[in-house]
Amino acid sequence: MIIAIPVDQKTLESNVYMSFGRAPYFLIYDVETKESTFIDNSAAASTGGAGIKAAQTIVDNKAAALLTPRLGANAAGVLKSAEIKIYKTTAASAKDNIDAFVAGKLSLLDEIHAGFRERGSN
Amino acid sequence: MRIAVLSGKGGTGKTLVTVNLAAVSQESVYMDCDVEEPNGHLFFKPEGVLVEEVSVKVPEVKDELCNGCRKCVDFCNFNALAYVQNKLIVFDEVCHSCGGCILVCPEKALTEKERAIGQIQKGVSDQVSIYTGILNTGEASGVPIVKRLLAEESPEITKPIFIDCPPGSACITMESIKDADYCILVAEPTLFGVHNLNMVYELVRLLDRPFGVVLNKCLDGENPAEKFCLEKNIKILGRIPFENELGILNSDAEIVANKNSRYREMFDSLLSTVIKEVSYAATPDS
Numbered sequence: 001m002i003i004a005i006p007v008d009q010k011t012l013e014s015n016v017y018m019s020f021g022r023a024p025y026f027l028i029y030d031v032e033t034k035e036s037t038f039i040d041n042s043a044a045a046s047t048g049g050a051g052i053k054a055a056q057t058i059v060d061n062k063a064a065a066l067l068t069p070r071l072g073a074n075a076a077g078v079l080k081s082a083e084i085k086i087y088k089t090t091a092a093s094a095k096d097n098i099d100a101f102v103a104g105k106l107s108l109l110d111e112i113h114a115g116f117r118e119r120g121s122n
Numbered sequence: 123m124r125i126a127v128l129s130g131k132g133g134t135g136k137t138l139v140t141v142n143l144a145a146v147s148q149e150s151v152y153m154d155c156d157v158e159e160p161n162g163h164l165f166f167k168p169e170g171v172l173v174e175e176v177s178v179k180v181p182e183v184k185d186e187l188c189n190g191c192r193k194c195v196d197f198c199n200f201n202a203l204a205y206v207q208n209k210l211i212v213f214d215e216v217c218h219s220c221g222g223c224i225l226v227c228p229e230k231a232l233t234e235k236e237r238a239i240g241q242i243q244k245g246v247s248d249q250v251s252i253y254t255g256i257l258n259t260g261e262a263s264g265v266p267i268v269k270r271l272l273a274e275e276s277p278e279i280t281k282p283i284f285i286d287c288p289p290g291s292a293c294i295t296m297e298s299i300k301d302a303d304y305c306i307l308v309a310e311p312t313l314f315g316v317h318n319l320n321m322v323y324e325l326v327r328l329l330d331r332p333f334g335v336v337l338n339k340c341l342d343g344e345n346p347a348e349k350f351c352l353e354k355n356i357k358i359l360g361r362i363p364f365e366n367e368l369g370i371l372n373s374d375a376e377i378v379a380n381k382n383s384r385y386r387e388m389f390d391s392l393l394s395t396v397i398k399e400v401s402y403a404a405t406p407d408s
């Protein structure tokens with residue numbers, strides 16, 4: 001099973017990034033092989049719709065679950081269409097969250113925020 | 123003549139000024155571009171209101187034609203498209219209606235569809251024509267509604283137009299003052315008021331619009347907004363006193379200039395000052 005986590009550095013000890021769409025990197029982690037890859041989040045610099053684009057990246061990397069502290073409605077829409085489960089991170093580091101996830105200690109993220117709305121941004 | 127009235131935040135007296143200027147200039151147009159909270163119509167209570175829907179174009183996909191090449195997804199600068207489980211998803215609210223995805227799709231799988239985002243209401247109150255832009259709740263951008271209002275081409279458009287702008291200094295406010303001949307900034311006499319005034323002051327300077335300030339809620343004593351104007355050498359067009367009677371009339375959605383001759387004189391004189399300023403602005407050599 002492959003899981004994805006937004007992180008601010010390319011290490012397992014990195015902190016989980018506080019938001020999803022604007023995270024600098026994603027950690028793509030294979031729970032079975034314990035293999036980790038870090039990918040750039042090309043959506044981080046977009047002016048709008050960052051969550052949608054970032055979610056597309058997660059889908060394309062065939063993740064089955066996303067571990068994140070927060071998530072916007074549009075990104076959640078993309079992930080749900082792909083039947084990706086969304087879990088709420090608890091600890092600070094990516095590694096601790098992976099351990100908690102494997103131990104079945106993370107709960108599903110049930111609160112989806114309306115997203116950062118740049119009013120009149122066109 | 124297009125006069126735009128703006129302020130850094132809501133509740134500074136922007137609508138009070140716009141409504142009363144339109145009322146005292148008799149034959150005029152009041153245009154409410156504050157599409158998230160249009161309230162000028164509450165004062166005018168217009169009659170014979172006609173409603174026009176405003177919609178934008180968003181793409182719609184014919185799944186059977188889409189081969190999943192993702193050219194549209196890559197093209198969209200606003201990330202309004204995603205391709206998941208062999209299906210294209212369109213995020214209508216994120217789409218900016220540029221039409222690009224429809225052009226780049228090699229399979230002609232995308233077509234345009236109309237999506238309503240709000241409406242324009244047109245009515246009449248005495249000699250004032252009332253145009254109100256209304257954005258549906260939940261919509262991200264009212265810019266298309268403001269554009270439609272300002273592009274209005276009815277015969278009234280030769281009359282003076284008073285534009286009640288959206289508060290703040292975002293794109294939608296810029297859009298509202300783009301073609302204005304003159305801008306009136308309404309400010310409150312507090313430090314916060316100065317902060318808000320500074321926002322719109324920077325905006326009108328950026329867009330190079332001629333402008334002046336109306337000081338609202340004036341009391342005796344120190345007025346930081348006035349001080350700001352003096353320091354920056356900004357024309358003060360008029361002062362509206364902080365008075366109970368005015369406040370009560372205004373919060374009862376009454377047009378104060380129609381209720382009290384003193385207030386009528388005040389807005390009459392503000393209007394003539396503004397007209398004078400507009401004519402100076404139109405002749406750059408003077």
Ligand code: SF4
Nearest residue numbers: 198217218220221223
């Ligand atoms: S019309 Fe433009 S903004 Fe809308 S989805 Fe297509 S490419 Fe994106």
Ligand code: SF4
Nearest residue numbers: 188189191192194227
């Ligand atoms: S460009 Fe056309 S064919 Fe390609 S994914 Fe988009 S809709 Fe489908």
